[in-house]
Amino acid sequence: MKKNLLLTLVGAGLALGLVWLFASWWLHGGGKAGAREGRPIPVEVRAVERGPIELRRTFSGALEARAEFVVAPKVGGRVNRLLVNIADPVRRGQVVGELDNDEYVQELAQAQAELAVTKANLAQSRGAYEVARRDFERVKTLRARGVASEAQLDSARANQVAKQAEFEVAQAQVMRAESALETARIRLGYTRINAGWSGGSDMRVVAERYVDEGGMVAANAPLLRIVELDPLMAVIFVAERDYSRLRPGQPVVLTTDAFPDREFPGRIERIAPVFKQTTRQARVELAIDNPRQRLKPGMFVRATVTLDRLLDAVIVPEEALARREDHSGIFLVNADGGSVSWRPVTVGIRDGSRVQIEGEGLSGRVVTLGQQLLKDGSAIIIPADQTSAAGEKQKTTGP
Numbered sequence: 001m002k003k004n005l006l007l008t009l010v011g012a013g014l015a016l017g018l019v020w021l022f023a024s025w026w027l028h029g030g031g032k033a034g035a036r037e038g039r040p041i042p043v044e045v046r047a048v049e050r051g052p053i054e055l056r057r058t059f060s061g062a063l064e065a066r067a068e069f070v071v072a073p074k075v076g077g078r079v080n081r082l083l084v085n086i087a088d089p090v091r092r093g094q095v096v097g098e099l100d101n102d103e104y105v106q107e108l109a110q111a112q113a114e115l116a117v118t119k120a121n122l123a124q125s126r127g128a129y130e131v132a133r134r135d136f137e138r139v140k141t142l143r144a145r146g147v148a149s150e151a152q153l154d155s156a157r158a159n160q161v162a163k164q165a166e167f168e169v170a171q172a173q174v175m176r177a178e179s180a181l182e183t184a185r186i187r188l189g190y191t192r193i194n195a196g197w198s199g200g201s202d203m204r205v206v207a208e209r210y211v212d213e214g215g216m217v218a219a220n221a222p223l224l225r226i227v228e229l230d231p232l233m234a235v236i237f238v239a240e241r242d243y244s245r246l247r248p249g250q251p252v253v254l255t256t257d258a259f260p261d262r263e264f265p266g267r268i269e270r271i272a273p274v275f276k277q278t279t280r281q282a283r284v285e286l287a288i289d290n291p292r293q294r295l296k297p298g299m300f301v302r303a304t305v306t307l308d309r310l311l312d313a314v315i316v317p318e319e320a321l322a323r324r325e326d327h328s329g330i331f332l333v334n335a336d337g338g339s340v341s342w343r344p345v346t347v348g349i350r351d352g353s354r355v356q357i358e359g360e361g362l363s364g365r366v367v368t369l370g371q372q373l374l375k376d377g378s379a380i381i382i383p384a385d386q387t388s389a390a391g392e393k394q395k396t397t398g399p
Contacts, residue, residue, distance in 0.1 A: 082096065238284055
């Protein structure tokens with residue numbers, strides 16, 4: 001068994017050595033001499049295509065929640081209950097937690113008692129004012145008849161003014177007590193924590209929970225983070241060469257490792273008007289519909305954008321491109337099938353291994369392998385098996 005394996009390895013090594021020696025001979029003199037002597041050079045060819053081609057770019061990015069709301073109490077206290085947990089749905093305005101309210105209940109009772117006292121004072125002040133007013137009117141009448149003196153009238157007037165001021169103070173104290181009572185009611189209501197966001201959809205999902213029941217929290221300390229999952233936002237960064245080709249509303253196709261066999265449609269929503277100096281890239285935000293909520297914030301995504309599209313382009317394989325005298329071009333097979341012509345071209349859109357080119361007389365078949373040995377007018381030979389394979393492919397894919 002080991003002997004057979006050793007013989008196989010030796011045979012493979014000899015075969016590779018012969019191939020290497022032949023290639024070296026061809027590239028370092030033998031092939032060039034053959035070309036000079038007009039010997040045909042074996043090549044592979046492909047047909048020049050005409051049809052649509054797209055310029056696509058794929059950018060890496062991440063998903064983010066388009067909208068989020070942090071639930072925080074307006075007053076501090078001990079957390080009695082949290083009514084939702086991570087991944088639970090939450091409706092707008094829903095009560096999601098409760099704080100210990102004993103202190104606030106006591107504040108409310110105290111405010112109610114203060115209001116009762118001020119109302120009693122108000123009633124007393126109103127009675128005293130009425131007495132002082134009637135006494136002033138009586139003294140005023142007696143003074144007009146000459147029975148009461150001027151000093152008695154002045155004393156009655158001063159007493160009425162004093163009682164009126166006390167009555168107005170009592171009214172203000174009632175208003176202040178009513179305000180304090182309403183404040184106590186509001187603060188007591190703050191112990192019931194609700195998720196009251198504005199805008200967006202009425203349903204969201206709990207993304208994070210920061211505290212547990214029984215914990216102490218301060219006013220405005222975060223309890224929960226609630227996010228909107230449909231639609232989502234994908235954030236990518238683009239370089240200067242692609243920036244000018246992007247526009248809001250442009251369609252985008254997203255893929256993610258979580259669902260490798262699925263594509264998710266989206267669109268460009270916002271394009272930043274500035275570039276980051278450190279990366280020379282601009283932020284682009286994509287809107288992604290997520291009705292089944294498969295995608296989640298934080299997922300890594302790849303966004304493919306079609307930047308340009310030509311409906312009728314001349315297309316060749318990328319390996320057909322060659323360089324001669326600092327110019328790009330291709331070798332086209334002449335009508336006789338035994339020689340080639342050099343055609344300078346301008347390279348346009350690249351789509352994978354397909355390249356759009358522009359130039360004169362670009363039709364027929366193009367050399368895709370062996371063009372490093374060719375020049376304008378070189379003789380070539382096309383292997384018969386390639387022609388047969390091309391025919392079989394045409395028969396298979398034909399109507």
